[in-house]
Amino acid sequence: MSALSNRINNLSESATIKMAKMGRELAAKGVDVISLSFGEPDFHTPEHIKEAAKQAMDKNMTYYTPVAGYPDLRKAVVNKLKTENGLDYEPTDIVVSTGAKQAIANAVLCLVNPGEEVIIPTPYWVSYSEVVKLAEGVSVFINTTVEQNFKITPAQLEAAITPKTKLFMFSSPCNPTGSVYSKDELEGLAKVFEKNPHVYILSDEIYEHINYIDKHESIAQFDYIKDRVVIINGWSKAFAMTGWRIGYTASSKEIATACDKMQGQITSGTCSITQRAGVAAYEGGLETVLEMRKAFKKRRDIVYKLLSEIDGLQVNLPDGAFYFFPNVTSFFGKSYNGKTINDSDELSIFLLEEAHVATVGGDSFGDPTSIRLSYAAAEDKLIEAVRRIKEALAKLS
Numbered sequence: 530m531s532a533l534s535n536r537i538n539n540l541s542e543s544a545t546i547k548m549a550k551m552g553r554e555l556a557a558k559g560v561d562v563i564s565l566s567f568g569e570p571d572f573h574t575p576e577h578i579k580e581a582a583k584q585a586m587d588k589n590m591t592y593y594t595p596v597a598g599y600p601d602l603r604k605a606v607v608n609k610l611k612t613e614n615g616l617d618y619e620p621t622d623i624v625v626s627t628g629a630k631q632a633i634a635n636a637v638l639c640l641v642n643p644g645e646e647v648i649i650p651t652p653y654w655v656s657y658s659e660v661v662k663l664a665e666g667v668s669v670f671i672n673t674t675v676e677q678n679f680k681i682t683p684a685q686l687e688a689a690i691t692p693k694t695k696l697f698m699f700s701s702p703c704n705p706t707g708s709v710y711s712k713d714e715l716e717g718l719a720k721v722f723e724k725n726p727h728v729y730i731l732s733d734e735i736y737e738h739i740n741y742i743d744k745h746e747s748i749a750q751f752d753y754i755k756d757r758v759v760i761i762n763g764w765s766k767a768f769a770m771t772g773w774r775i776g777y778t779a780s781s782k783e784i785a786t787a788c789d790k791m792q793g794q795i796t797s798g799t800c801s802i803t804q805r806a807g808v809a810a811y812e813g814g815l816e817t818v819l820e821m822r823k824a825f826k827k828r829r830d831i832v833y834k835l836l837s838e839i840d841g842l843q844v845n846l847p848d849g850a851f852y853f854f855p856n857v858t859s860f861f862g863k864s865y866n867g868k869t870i871n872d873s874d875e876l877s878i879f880l881l882e883e884a885h886v887a888t889v890g891g892d893s894f895g896d897p898t899s900i901r902l903s904y905a906a907a908e909d910k911l912i913e914a915v916r917r918i919k920e921a922l923a924k925l926s
């Protein structure tokens with residue numbers, strides 16, 4: 530009998546963390562591995578943000594903070610939501626957490642009762658279904674395909690809702706597909722939620738600033754459902770602050786109070802120094818963010834062209850985030866050196882072993898037809914990685 534709870538035994542290891550680990554192990558043996566597995570900007574945190582953190586330390590801002598974050602940080606988030614997104618919130622609607630990841634966990638654990646259904650369009654970010662398991666909810670998946678640019682329709686949403694549905698979770702821009710919902714598309718979904726007042730919406734907007742087509746649109750802009758929307762956002766992707774661990778929820782006061790209570794029993798407020806850096810990031814303007822976005826767009830275009838030239842890959846042009854999610858089903862059943870590829874996880878391992886390029890198989894994103902490649906790496910590395918992938922895939926027959 531296992532000493533461990535069913536809760537942990539049923540939880541899957543994060544596939545992105547696992548692949549990064551495998552890549553690092555291979556690299557430690559002296560192999561030149563190019564890692565396209567992690568969702569992390571390869572830029573440094575901008576100087577003015579680091580400076581604010583240094584000053585916080587010098588001023589001994591090293592004590593416990595309010596659980597939901599320093600008051601001026603919550604105010605800075607409110608100002609950002611107003612000026613950038615046209616959304617009205619109050620500081621008490623904001624709960625700052627240890628990364629957007631904790632913000633998501635807070636919201637799901639505060640909203641979902643055991644047995645309640647959570648609708649998640651596939652492919653989805655790896656942690657969504659796992660945190661639903663922790664809440665003992667039931668994930669209900671809506672499948673999308675590369676042909677529909679991985680976006681669900683209002684009719685698909687309507688068909689998935691039952692009296693037991695409690696929550697709908699999605700990201701736009703999306704990890705892993707890079708798809709971005711337009712205002713019209715969001716309005717189509719919002720109309721379905723209007724007819725179903727028992728359903729809450731978790732809108733993960735962490736890639737808001739990595740959007741190549743338009744200004745960011747939040748589903749919270751539709752007043753008739755705003756009270757049921759929990760916005761998830763943070764600093765990790767926009768300000769290259771993945772290691773600082775800071776994100777937030779913006780929601781109704783009822784949900785914010787619940788998240789504050791949940792967090793107060795698990796981690797308390799996130800790092801005091803990080804919070805000062807968070808204020809500096811939001812008060813410092815978007816210049817560095819826009820520079821990063823420009824670089825990501827250039828890389829996207831380079832990688833798209835190169836991936837499109839590989840026989841057997843079906844690729845869409847992502848409108849946001851920094852991932853490609855090509856369909857690789859044409860390689861299933863093919864072999865090399867006596868080893869047959871049966872699914873996208875096996876293809877991902879084949880690419881690590883043969884091409885020394887770390888990617889992530891689609892299974893943990895709820896879509897075993899594809900693999901995910903991050904293009905948050907230097908241009909020369911990306912070009913070399915895709916060359917190696919092409920060469921390795923050509924060996925399969």
Ligand SMILES: Cc1ncc(COP(=O)(O)O)c(C=O)c1O
Nearest residue numbers: 568628629630654704763765776
């Ligand atoms: C869609 C999505 N949501 C949330 C997160 C978590 O972000 P954070 O680093 O702020 O916890 C990530 C990180 O990869 C992500 O891709």
